[in-house]
Amino acid sequence: xxxxxxxxxxxxLTWLAEPGTRSVHQLVGRLGAVDTLELLLDGGAPDDxxxxxxxxxxxxxxxxxxxxxxxxxxxxxxxRIVCPADDEWPAPLGDLERxxxxxxxxxxxxxxxxxxxxxxxGGWPLAEVLDRSxxxxxxxxxxxxxxxxxxxxGYGLADREWTVVSGGAFGIDAAAHRGALxxxxxxxxxxxxxxDRPYPMGNSALFDRIAETGLLVSEWLPGAEPLxxxxxxxxxxIAAGTRGSVLVExxxxxxxxxxxxxxxALRRPSMVVPGPVTSALSVGAHELLRExxxxxxVTGLAHVLEEVGRIGVDLAPPARGAARPTxxxxxxxxxxxxxxxxxxxxxxxxxxxxxxxxxxxxxxxxALLEELGLVARRDDxxxxxxxxxx
Amino acid sequence: xxxxxxxxxxxxLTWLAEPGTRSVHQLVGRLGAVDTLELLLDGGAPDDxxxxxxxxxxxxxxxxxxxxxxxxxxxxxxxRIVCPADDEWPAPLGDLERxxxxxxxxxxxxxxxxxxxxxxxGGWPLAEVLDRSxxxxxxxxxxxxxxxxxxxxGYGLADREWTVVSGGAFGIDAAAHRGALxxxxxxxxxxxxxxDRPYPMGNSALFDRIAETGLLVSEWLPGAEPLxxxxxxxxxxIAAGTRGSVLVExxxxxxxxxxxxxxxALRRPSMVVPGPVTSALSVGAHELLRExxxxxxVTGLAHVLEEVGRIGVDLAPPARGAARPTxxxxxxxxxxxxxxxxxxxxxxxxxxxxxxxxxxxxxxxxALLEELGLVARRDDxxxxxxxxxx
Numbered sequence: 001x002x003x004x005x006x007x008x009x010x011x012x013l014t015w016l017a018e019p020g021t022r023s024v025h026q027l028v029g030r031l032g033a034v035d036t037l038e039l040l041l042d043g044g045a046p047d048d049x050x051x052x053x054x055x056x057x058x059x060x061x062x063x064x065x066x067x068x069x070x071x072x073x074x075x076x077x078x079x080r081i082v083c084p085a086d087d088e089w090p091a092p093l094g095d096l097e098r099x100x101x102x103x104x105x106x107x108x109x110x111x112x113x114x115x116x117x118x119x120x121x122g123g124w125p126l127a128e129v130l131d132r133s134x135x136x137x138x139x140x141x142x143x144x145x146x147x148x149x150x151x152x153x154g155y156g157l158a159d160r161e162w163t164v165v166s167g168g169a170f171g172i173d174a175a176a177h178r179g180a181l182x183x184x185x186x187x188x189x190x191x192x193x194x195x196d197r198p199y200p201m202g203n204s205a206l207f208d209r210i211a212e213t214g215l216l217v218s219e220w221l222p223g224a225e226p227l228x229x230x231x232x233x234x235x236x237x238i239a240a241g242t243r244g245s246v247l248v249e250x251x252x253x254x255x256x257x258x259x260x261x262x263x264x265a266l267r268r269p270s271m272v273v274p275g276p277v278t279s280a281l282s283v284g285a286h287e288l289l290r291e292x293x294x295x296x297x298v299t300g301l302a303h304v305l306e307e308v309g310r311i312g313v314d315l316a317p318p319a320r321g322a323a324r325p326t327x328x329x330x331x332x333x334x335x336x337x338x339x340x341x342x343x344x345x346x347x348x349x350x351x352x353x354x355x356x357x358x359x360x361x362x363x364x365x366x367a368l369l370e371e372l373g374l375v376a377r378r379d380d381x382x383x384x385x386x387x388x389x390x
Numbered sequence: 391x392x393x394x395x396x397x398x399x400x401x402x403l404t405w406l407a408e409p410g411t412r413s414v415h416q417l418v419g420r421l422g423a424v425d426t427l428e429l430l431l432d433g434g435a436p437d438d439x440x441x442x443x444x445x446x447x448x449x450x451x452x453x454x455x456x457x458x459x460x461x462x463x464x465x466x467x468x469x470r471i472v473c474p475a476d477d478e479w480p481a482p483l484g485d486l487e488r489x490x491x492x493x494x495x496x497x498x499x500x501x502x503x504x505x506x507x508x509x510x511x512g513g514w515p516l517a518e519v520l521d522r523s524x525x526x527x528x529x530x531x532x533x534x535x536x537x538x539x540x541x542x543x544g545y546g547l548a549d550r551e552w553t554v555v556s557g558g559a560f561g562i563d564a565a566a567h568r569g570a571l572x573x574x575x576x577x578x579x580x581x582x583x584x585x586d587r588p589y590p591m592g593n594s595a596l597f598d599r600i601a602e603t604g605l606l607v608s609e610w611l612p613g614a615e616p617l618x619x620x621x622x623x624x625x626x627x628i629a630a631g632t633r634g635s636v637l638v639e640x641x642x643x644x645x646x647x648x649x650x651x652x653x654x655a656l657r658r659p660s661m662v663v664p665g666p667v668t669s670a671l672s673v674g675a676h677e678l679l680r681e682x683x684x685x686x687x688v689t690g691l692a693h694v695l696e697e698v699g700r701i702g703v704d705l706a707p708p709a710r711g712a713a714r715p716t717x718x719x720x721x722x723x724x725x726x727x728x729x730x731x732x733x734x735x736x737x738x739x740x741x742x743x744x745x746x747x748x749x750x751x752x753x754x755x756x757a758l759l760e761e762l763g764l765v766a767r768r769d770d771x772x773x774x775x776x777x778x779x780x
Contacts, residue, residue, distance in 0.1 A: 018746065052748045060743030107721035145666055227728040229721060274664035274676065276535055277689035286664065286689050289679075297687075299667035299676050331497035331619060338617040353450030356408065358442045 002083040009033035010083055010117040011221060012067035016040060016057050018111065019219040020233050023050050025097070025113035033116065037063065070221040077196050077222060078211075079121045084114075088126045096240050101265050108232040112262070115219040115237060119195045122215035129186055129215060133163035134308055135238045135263070137256040138172025138248035143281050146249035149273055149300075150175035151182075153246060156301035158185020162308070165190060165242050167234065168210070172248045172256070174203055181209055190241070191218040192234040193226035235259040244269030244308040246298065250284030257284045264294050269307040271298040329372075332357050333365040337374060337384075345381035392473040399423035400473055400507040401611060402457035406430060406447050408501065409609040410623050413440050415487070415503035423506065427453065460611040467586050467612060468601075469511045474504075478516045486630050491655050498622040502652070505609040505627060509585045512605035519576055519605060523553035524698055525628045525653070527646040528562025528638035533671050536639035539663055539690075540565035541572075543636060546691035548575020552698070555580060555632050557624065558600070562638045562646070564593055571599055580631070581608040582624040583616035625649040634659030634698040636688065640674030647674050654684050659697040661688040719762075722747050723755040727764060727774070735771035 002010075010033045017024050023046050027036040041063065045051040057063070074080060082088045096114040104110045120126055134157050136150055154164045154176035164180035166173040168189035180187035189210050193199045195218045198207040210216055219237065220230070232255060239245055239262035247270075250256045263270045272295050275282030288295050298304050329337065332355070339355040340346055346354075352362035366382055369375035376385050392400075400423045407414050413436050417426040431453065435441035447453070464470060472478045486504040494500045510516055524547050526540055540562045544554045548570035556563040558579035570577035579600050583589045585608045588597040600606055609627065610620070622645060629635055629652035637660075640646045653660040662685050665672030678685050688694050719727065722745070729745040730736055736744075742752035756772055759765035766775050 052751070053746050056742050056748050056751075057746050059739065059749075145668065149667060227725065229724055229728070273667055274672075274679075274687070276666055277539060277663055278535065282664075283689070286687060289664075289687050290693075297664070297676060297679050299673070303680075334619055335617065338619065339615075349449065352446050356443050356447050358446050359449075361442070361446075 002085045006033050006085075007081060007083060007117070008064065008067045008071060009037040011070055011081065012037050012063035013040070014116050014219060015066050015070075015221055016063050017050060017053050018230075018233060019115055020096075020108075020111040020113050020236065021050065022111055022113045023047055025116070028116060066221070070223075073196070073222050077121065079119055079195050079222075082118045082120050082126055083116075088120075088128075089118075090127045090130045090241050092130070092242075093237065093240050095266055096236055099236065099240070099262065099265055101261060108229050111233070112236045114240075117219070119218045119220070119222070120215055121195045121211045121217075122213075124186060124215055126215065126217065129163050129188060130165070130241050132161065133165050133188065133242045134304060135165045135242040135245040135259065136172065136176035136248060137166055137235075137238065137245060137259050138176075139250050139254060139256060139281050139284075140169050140171040140173075141251070141281065142171030142175065142249050143275075143279060145275060145279070146172055146281060147175040150248045151179040153248070153273075153301060153304065154179025154187070155183045157304070158183035158187065160301075160305065161185065162305075163188055163214075165238055167192070167231070167238060168198055168200075168203055168207060168216075170200060170202065174206055176248075177206060177210060177214075181206075181213065184213075187214040189214070189216050190234055190238050191216060191226070192220070192230040194218060194220055194222040194224040196222040199226040231255050232258050236262050239263040239268060240266055242268065244271060244304070246271040246273065246304055247285055247288065248273045249275060249279075249281040250288070251281055252283045252287065254284040257288060260288055260292075260295065264292055267294075270295045271304055271307055272296070273298055329368075332361055333368055336362055336365040337369055340375070340382065340384050342384065345378050345383045347381045351382065392475045396423050396475075397471060397473060397507070398454065398457045398461060399427040401460055401471065402427050402453035403430070404506050404609060405456050405460075405611055406453050407440060407443050408620075408623060409505055410486075410498075410501040410503050410626065411440065412501055412503045413437055415506070418506060456611070460613075463586070463612050467511065469509055469585050469612075472508045472510050472516055473506075478510075478518075479508075480517045480520045480631050482520070483627065483630050485656055486626055489626065489630070489652065489655055491651060498619050501623070502626045504630075507609070509608045509610070509612070510605055511585045511601045511607075512603075514576060514605055516605065516607065519553050519578060520555070520631050522551065523555050523578065523632045524694060525555045525632040525635040525649065526562065526566035526638060527556055527625075527628065527635060527649045528566075529640050529644060529646060529671050529674075530559050530561040530563075531641070531671065532561035532565065532639050533665075533669060535665060535669070536562055536671060537565040540638045541569040543638070543663075543691060543694065544569025544577070545573045547694065548573035548577065550691075550695065551575065552695075553578055553604075555628055557582070557621070557628060558588060558590075558593055558597060558606075560590060560592065564596055566638075567596060567600060567604075571596075571603065574603075577604040579604070579606050580624055580628050581606060581616070582610070582620040584608060584610055584612040584614040586612040589616040621645050622648050626652050629653040629658060630656055632658065634661060634694070636661040636663065636694055637675055637678065638663045639665060639669075639671040640678070641671055642673045642677065644674040647678060650678055650682075650685065654682055657684075660685045661694055661697055662686070663688055719758075722751055723758055726752055726755040727759055730765070730772065730774050732774065735768050735773045737771045741772065 101109045150172045158180035164187040166176045245263040335355045352359040491499045544566035554570035554577040556566045635653040725745045742749040
């Protein structure tokens with residue numbers, strides 16, 4: 001359970017510096033949220049960037065007042081604020097402390113510390129719901145193919161009682177959420193803006209359904225705008241909060257691929273659905289499969305369950321065509337059968353010669369073929385009952 | 391140059407035992423073709439299976455007579471017989487001596503020795519044409535998607551002066567051959583029957599074009615029928631005779647996948663084109679990519695050239711979306727831009743506060759944005775020239 005002071009301090013710190021800022025997270029770890037806020041407000045930030053950021057934000061308002069105002073909104077929004085000390089807090093987010101993205105130069109790739117607190121709308125306990133969850137992410141400008149696959153995946157996962165986590169965006173995200181909702185399952189939308197105004201507006205009906213039966217989650221205060229960099233900041237929570245991530249469609253430059261980079265760096269199962277090579281919306285998916293040995297090609301629910309399911313359970317069945325009687329034929333039997341005339345009959349001796357096997361072998365195999373109803377014995381020899389497929 | 395006796399013996403041995411029989415190949419290596427034939431005809435085969443096979447074939451005719459008859463046909467067929475001692479012989483086929491397919495139980499997977507000789511129809515020197523060749527194989531019941539991709543690949547490879555090798559079957563094989571022909575390039579069909587009666591008949595017009603501008607190749611004597619096991623026996627030649635193999639479409643149970651298993655075991659570049667996970671004709675392709683770490687996902691010509699091309703040359707361009715002016719923006723500039731109102735103007739100080747950066751930083755970034763034509767300075771502040779895409 002979190003003290004009210006600690007709660008307010010965490011909200012204030014989230015407003016003061018963008019979520020994920022490592023230096024802030026480290027200070028909170030050492031001093032606690034209350035003293036960290038104190039320190040920053042006294043201009044005691046450990047580095048110039050943070051000091052400048054704090055100074056700039058202070059021009060916009062008093063963090064304590066902003067936090068108090070935001071916390072006061074909680075009930076009216078039907079929301080709650082979850083902190084690391086609370087039972088609801090998803091422990092796997094702690095892995096973000098050690099997240100390092102290879103060749104990270106951009107701020108959004110470096111400042112990937114765990115959230116200080118999360119705003120949650122919806123009835124379920126967050127940790128419990130995320131404990132058995134899979135992220136399904138992808139392009140906004142999805143194709144009919146991608147939407148179909150994402151919907152099926154969302155439905156199938158929810159049907160197997162897995163929580164479907166995504167970003168609430170148009171295209172693949174929305175399809176995954178909808179699939180889960182249609183299965184009567186739980187789905188979680190992790191937002192890059194306040195939980196009071198889920199973005200995009202076009203999905204507001206979807207967000208309402210999610211808030212009723214699943215969860216809306218965000219690090220940002222109510223009223224926060226979905227600024228572009230925030231989507232990438234948000235993606236680390238989707239990658240860290242789930243058992244694994246599935247990318248359905250992504251163009252060559254894609255935010256969804258960024259989520260996968262985070263999942264890969266976190267050593268979470270990172271799954272990619274391939275698509276037609278003629279589709280621009282699968283270019284990003286194929287590049288991930290080509291460039292990252294850790295990504296796994298998945299073609300559907302069975303493969304995904306195989307990756308995230310517990311060992312021994314949820315194993316994907318091997319791909320198989322329909323079994324044919326001829327499958328059990330050995331080489332000699334096959335050769336004998338293939339050597340028979342398509343029409344008319346043939347003697348065992350001639351057949352043996354054509355098949356290149358001894359006559360007695362030919363007779364043995366002919367008996368087997370007769371057993372299987374592939375060959376019929378006639379007065380003047382043997383005949384095919386149906387032609388072998390080529 | 392091969393002696394006429396040696397040539398006749400090799401043809402006779404090919405007729406006596408199916409091509410690829412290891413014991414026969416080893417005997418020929420030790421004793422030469424002439425003495426090996428002698429030995430087998432005297433019932434001196436080293437193992438029962440071979441002895442039985444020989445005995446059975448002898449019931450169908452005299453090998454020497456059959457060989458003489460076949461060789462006599464050569465000129466009338468506009469064909470020639472190429473043996474290992476000839477300049478035309480493709481040396482890479484020698485790798486088949488060491489080919490071992492993991493878990494091989496079926497005869498066609500064990501008897502994978504190099505051919506004793508090859509029947510060739512067409513003007514080009516075989517070794518020269520195969521030296522720079524790629525195999526393109528796949529399903530007969532191909533989809534429009536697969537046919538499109540295979541045709542493009544065949545065209546593109548031929549256009550870059552790579553020989554396109556395939557099996558002359560319906561679907562992917564035919565599409566690859568046609569693509570190469572349309573590019574005015576060289577294509578080679580490796581057959582599982584005599585070069586005098588290419589199978590399937592439905593492709594006879596295609597085979598005629600290939601014989602005119604490319605090559606028809608087979609291990610079997612004229613008149614030999616395309617018995618089912620022979621397609622798999624033939625596949626080892628396609629895999630070993632080329633620099634690499636590309637699989638375009640394959641159902642769950644597929645002969646094309648068998649060619650890939652051989653290419654993988656031969657350590658040749660083994661490339662697979664993914665497809666829609668909703669397509670049964672891509673199931674085999676996706677399974678190869680999932681089960682064999684050595685297979686490479688390729689989406690088109692550039693990727694294939696990267697695999698088979700010489701180091702440093704033919705490198706695939708990285709997948710990229712169209713570059714946008716915003717690509718060069720750093721995080722602060724992006725944040726400043728994203729913090730601007732979609733309509734109307736804003737002052738630098740307010741903007742700095744919203745963006746969480748110092749005012750002087752905001753001014754510096756605003757100057758840059760103005761440079762790029764993304765922001766315009768007005769009397770009462772700054773305005774977006776166009777809304778940022780989200």
